[in-house]
Amino acid sequence: MNIKTLLLSGTIATSLLLGACNNMDDKKDDMKEEAKSETKKEHRDMTDTKGMQEGMFKGENKEKVEGKAMIKDNKLMLKDFSSSKGPDLHVYLTKDGDIKKGKKIDKIDYDKAEQTFDLKGIHVKDYNTVTIYCDKAHVTFGSATLK
Structure with missing residues (x-):
């Protein structure tokens, strides 16, 4: 039992x-x-894929930057782009051009007219300006306000 x-x-x-x-x-x-x-949901919130933002570059600090910056489909595209030659040029997403609080995207070619950069994982809505900045000289070459 x-x-x-x-x-x-x-x-x-x-x-x-x-x-x-x-x-x-x-x-x-x-x-x-x-x-x-x-x-x-977070990924969808981090990137603004619904609308397109664009702006035209303007040179600053006696430097030349020309062309168009566009953000569409999680990509930053530089169209008809040209810039003064610099030793260490990078493209940043910034809020009103503030590099210290901006997001460094990648190195750029000053003389390449068409350039595209991936913005996956970046909360694009936090920024309103695309800025071209020389990291070595600590000089803003130009920026484009996004609309």
Whole structure:
């Protein structure tokens, strides 16, 4: 009788344990789906893919910067672009041209008319200006206000 009770108890305990594990897997799947949904929402919020922003470059500090800056489909595009030659030119997204609080995007070619940069993971709505900045000389060459 003792063995029968022990076997019955073991069987019930095993059934309960396996049932609980199965329920935990369902919860994990639900949590994974929620996490995926949140990640998609965050990514959608981080980049403004609905509208296009653009602006025309203006030179600053006696430097020449010309052309158009466009943000569309998570990409920053420089069109008809040219700039004064600089030793270390980079493109930044800034708020009103403030480099210290801006987001460095990438190095640019001062004489390449068409350039495209990926903005994946950047919250574009935080910025309103595309700025060309020489990191070595600490000089803003020009900027384009986005509209």
